[in-house]
Amino acid sequence: QVQLVQSGGEVKKPGASVKVSCKTSGYTFSSYGISWVRQAPGLGLEWMGWISGYNGKTNYVQKLQGRVTMTTDTSTTTAYMELRSLRSDDTAIYYCARVAGANEHGWFDPWGQGTLVTVSS
Amino acid sequence: DIVMTQSPDSLAVSLGERATINCKSSQSVLYSSNKKNYLGWYQQKPGQPPKLLIHWASTREPGVPDRFSGSGSGTDFTLTISTLQAEDVAVYYCHQYYSTPPTFGQGTKVEIK
Numbered sequence: 001q002v003q004l005v006q007s008g009g010e011v012k013k014p015g016a017s018v019k020v021s022c023k024t025s026g027y028t029f030s031s032y033g034i035s036w037v038r039q040a041p042g043l044g045l046e047w048m049g050w051i052s053g054y055n056g057k058t059n060y061v062q063k064l065q066g067r068v069t070m071t072t073d074t075s076t077t078t079a080y081m082e083l084r085s086l087r088s089d090d091t092a093i094y095y096c097a098r099v100a101g102a103n104e105h106g107w108f109d110p111w112g113q114g115t116l117v118t119v120s121s
Numbered sequence: 122d123i124v125m126t127q128s129p130d131s132l133a134v135s136l137g138e139r140a141t142i143n144c145k146s147s148q149s150v151l152y153s154s155n156k157k158n159y160l161g162w163y164q165q166k167p168g169q170p171p172k173l174l175i176h177w178a179s180t181r182e183p184g185v186p187d188r189f190s191g192s193g194s195g196t197d198f199t200l201t202i203s204t205l206q207a208e209d210v211a212v213y214y215c216h217q218y219y220s221t222p223p224t225f226g227q228g229t230k231v232e233i234k
Contacts, residue, residue, distance in 0.1 A: 035223070045171065045214060045225040061222050095170055105218050107161040109182070111170035 002026040004112035011118045012086050019082040020115045022096035029053045029077040033099045036081045038092040050104035086119045123147050123217050127226035133234040140202040142229045144215035149195045159219035162200045166211045
């Protein structure tokens with residue numbers, strides 16, 4: 001079955017960087033993209049960006065441009081999301097999700113279990 | 122960006138009764154060339170990631186109980202739970218994937234009355 005397994009929770013200080021991994025299995029990695037979505041405590045879902053599993057093409061939400069980088073390692077079918085210059089309002093659960101179809105215009109299924117990133121001095 | 126607005130923010134329904142959640146998009150998510158609505162619905166239970174229930178506005182995912190149904194087109198959509206069960210207590214989100222950035226509604230919390 002299709003599975004996305006994320007790395008464990010992180011605690012970071014303001015200004016630091018975090019890199020979250022998303023190990024995929026059960027499907028052809030190059031046939032789908034991965035989106036990253038975050039959810040601040042008690043709040044809704046915010047899309048951060050998308051990366052193609054085929055060629056590594058990315059598309060980031062404008063508010064995070066310059067602070068976020070998404071990459072893939074096709075040899076291990078793993079996607080990564082790095083967020084730099086962390087602020088307290090980056091505290092959230094970060095999810096990866098497989099995107100149906102060849103581009104970012106698809107539904108998200110399945111989702112990883114989530115990674116809690118806490119930014120605190 | 123397309124703004125997705127759900128109503129109500131929360132609702133309490135008796136077991137076995139119908140729950141209806143509405144979602145309105147600020148512009149149409151119906152793609153004219155394929156006549157598909159780029160709209161999905163998710164269920165999120167506490168401590169869990171969202172789970173896809175419906176895509177293309179009305180196509181139920183395999184394994185999703187048939188008490189869940191989606192309807193609507195263009196800018197107005199509805200998720201209906203025909204007979205609410207205890208395990209349906211969750212927050213429900215609509216999601217448009219028509220344009221970038223994809224956006225979500227604010228969520229509707231469903232509880233038992």
